[in-house]
Amino acid sequence: MGELRLYNTLTRKEEPFVPREPGKVAMYACGLTPQAPAHVGHMRGVVVMDVVRRWLEQHGYEVHFVQNFTDIDDKIIRRAQEEGISTQQVAEKYSQMYIEDALALGVKLPHFVKVTENMQDIIAMVKKLVDDGYAYVVDGDVYFEVSKFPEYGKLSGRTVEELKAGARIEVDERKRHPEDFALWKSAKPGEPAWDSPWGPGRPGWHIECSALSLKYLQPAFDIHAGGMDLIFPHHENEIAQSEAYLNCQQPFARYWLHWGPVRLRQEKMSKSTGVVVPIRELRQQYEPAVIRFFLLTVHYRTPLEFSYERLDEAKAGLERIRTAAQRAEAFLRALPQPPAPDDSVAQPYREQFTEAMDNDFNTAQAIAVVFEVVREINHRLNTPELAQRPETAAELQGLLNALRWMMETVLGVPLQATTPMQSERFEQLMGAVIAWRAELRARKLYDLADRIRDDLKAMGIVLEDSPQGTTWRLAE
């Protein structure tokens, strides 16, 4: 396996990936605040990170992947009031939905951690920042003093001066500087609260990711990821408070990876704009594998325009890949005995695929290679002289193995559509139907033969006649 390169937002360059500890990768992705159903934009992050973890595993790394649920914050409190249930119930409900959606998309779940289950670690971190003079207390609130951290702005490429120039936020008069941000917020009456040295309250936004990632992955962990919209202020603030906490002796995280937004009608899909396609809704209309494949047809840092036309294109493309796999399987199944795979044809494609993935997880390029493999398979099945060759079966087996590795192992897109009705008995039934129909065709009773084909098609079963015989497959 070659060298993996990834784009690091911190240096604005593509860099070779070298883990902190040989053979192991520690990575963290900012999760979400579970207060509404997840939308396609969220799922892009989920799928992208899943592919990142899968590819790191292909490189032989043992991956520890942590993701948080910010299960207490202003929006959850508001949501709880609206729905008349507790904040825990809100968080639990939407976390669960999120996990179900992720599982449906074929995601290997990360190690989830929750803010409310790690409150003492968060408080301890805030306390150290206060004790060390990086933060100050005002009426039960704690603020991080940005001017105490000289490197502030190094991730987002801004300076404090620029921030002031563009400031369009109402400044809290109690803060020493407008750019200071809250580490701890005092509770208003009736709000859920945790005891702290500064009185009852809850963590500010940002601190939870610092505390949780440092607790579970230790300082200078390998990859910290999130959506591009988190670069500022979220990740910038995380760096400031974390590196201050570490006495500026070591970096917080080593590589920063950010995926691009999903847009809808030229606008970012976001809860705040209400321009949103909930993944639940989309799952009613498209098989999860199609959604996943669609999300991977574009490089992860490129903004992705959502549309049903694109989804239909992805569906057509995936169907072509699956058809080729099924045809190869049928060909090999018909053989008296399965051939040992010959990888000589497949190997160059495996290498091209690997090169694409090593190139900052370029799934768009990798998928192009998948289609090359599909063409190699179809070419062999379609050309009688080739199909007769004794070595063709072994080559097909090698190509099919490569295709499965690319699609299923690495990209996580199943080649078999999930169907409830496959069973041995069903296979036998189809075999019988095809035999009867062959008899009809031999007697030139084409109207009956065509009617069988049409009726089956209406049920989602496609019959395809060829000189080698008739095959069937399930239409998605």
Add this chain to the structure above:
RNA sequence: GGCGCGGUACCCAAGUGGCCAAGGGGGGGGCCUGCAAAGCCCCUAUUCGUGGGUUCGAUUCCCACCCGCGCCUCCA
């Protein structure tokens, strides 16, 4: 206003200082077929937003401009 990203065929989308600028979708033609479907082959960008510059040579590097987008406030 500041910072950043991008404009590649009908649509989507990779990519490179110089082999025919990947791949997918769509469209056209051919082959195969009883018909269909699937598939295969060929065609669909002498050109990469516009105008300059650097270079033997730029779509790729630099500058300006136009257009779109993101961030600067909660956001994945």
